[in-house]
Amino acid sequence: MLMTKTESHHPQDVRHFLAGYCAEHPGDVIEIDSPVSDDQDATALIWALAGQGRQPLLRLNKVAHLDAPVLCNVFGSRQRIARLFDTDEPGLHAAYQKRSRAAMPSKTVDDGPVLERVISGADVDLNLLPMLKHFETDRTKYITSGIILGEDPDSGIGNLSYHRAMIHSKNQLATSLHSRGHLWRLLNMSKELGKPMPVAMIIGGHPLFMLAASARLAFEEDERDIAGGLMGAPLEVVETPKYGIRVPAHAEIVLEGVIDHEATVEEGPFGEFTGYSSDRSTNNLFTVETILRRESPILVSVAGGNSAEHLNLGRIPREAEMVEKLKARFPSVTAVHYPASGTHFHAYVAMNQSREGEARQVMLGLLGWDQYLKNVIVVDADVDITRDEEVLWAVSSHFQPHRDVVIVEGLPGNALDPSASGIGTTSRMGLDATRGPDFHGTRARISAEAQARAAALLQELGA
DSSP states (O other): OEEEOOOOOOTTSHHHHHHHHHHHOGGGEEEEOSOBOSBSHHHHHHHHHHHTTOOOEEEESOBTTOSSOEEEOTTSOHHHHHHHTTSOGGGHHHHHHHHHHTOOOOEEOSOOGGGSEEEEGGGOOGGGSOOBBOOTTSSSOBBOSOEEEEEOTTTOOEEEEEOOEEEEETTEEEEOOOTTSHHHHHHHHHHHHTSOEEEEEEESOOHHHHHHTTOOOOTTOOHHHHHHHHHTSOOEEEEOTTTOOEEETTOSEEEEEEEEEEEEOOOOOEEOTTSSEEOOOOOEEEEEEEEEEOSSOOEEOOOOTTOHHHHHHHHHHHHHHHHHHHHHHOTTEEEEEOOGGGTTTEEEEEEOOOSTTHHHHHHHHHHHHOTTOSEEEEEETTSOTTOHHHHHHHHHHHOOTTTSEEEEEEEEOOTTOGGGTTTOEEEEEEEEOSOOTTOOOOOOOOOHHHHHHHHHHHHHTTO
16 A cells, blocks of 8 residues: 655754754755765765764765665764754753753644655565665664654553664564663563564654654653653654554654564674674564655664764763763762763763862762763863863873772673673773872963964964
């Protein structure tokens, strides 16, 4: 069965975001009309630009074997994400928390552009979906931006979370769930009911919706409500034809179907956020019964591996929560930063230590609150924690290993941590790289006047 509907445009539409952003920040967008391969070229472009210190939004208009343009690296720049919240990078965490607290229930509407084409039954063919291969070591092409939505069968409360997926057959995807996550809990609830779990996978939504899907919430909370808070208006949703799952009306593509708790299929390896290719998987089978899509969809792709985009998308909602908690408990904390070099496993904290031992309290607090973290480094407030070299300088000049290390063993670890494979737990370390009360030394500095003269001279020389 095939139905078509007319296209529409809306502020909750990724196209609306793209048009506005290109108009306001044309220098932060690269549009490529030259032909590129669907085999690693998008990833290679992002890595090449990152090597130049650049993280522009990329639109690839002619990708081999795809009938859709590709939008990628949307979340590669923290500055770009901050602009979504009408703020700057230092204000990002507070702005995220303020909007997420203004969560509001989604609004069900009768129609939306995701219903322009509804394909079901024997017409379902996943081979026609736009997909990319991201790394040479990946098993095949993968959906990297797929947000799987399941709903509590009793309350209707939804859970949204990201899950990689590859084609298993014409109408089936092999995917990996998170065995400690809420979707896994919903799958076990379906198992108790003796039937497969109805789900929908959303591919391509407004960036604020995609950020909301990364939020860490209690089981009784719904990321769709957070999306409304981030957008400042209720998320408009339509019900999927077979199972009535409430999905974003302005998404590009939605796949509706079931995950069978009994079925397992091979999946992986895939380049994960650790920078390693991972074949660790729950090996779940997602049978797609209906495809909802726009007439001419855009593939919103997320670069996998330890790309800035992958890390920022997964990290910013968690960072915002951790920063708020830390600053509320320890007012002397001035800044918190999760460096890309540490994937999700490192954090840097800057503070004005008011009493001896306070840095240790801060480290233990953050290591206890954030289950991903393995290492926390605390430095003084005059150290720029957004620069790895500044933090390493503080470690080299302020830190004594015999005195300034805190190690805690036997805490829950991240399943994808290659150093903890098969263990299930991890040790965690804090490094106190503050100067301390007995430190004697004056930091060498250059006056603001001399720096201004140097900048002016370099500008005059065209350097």
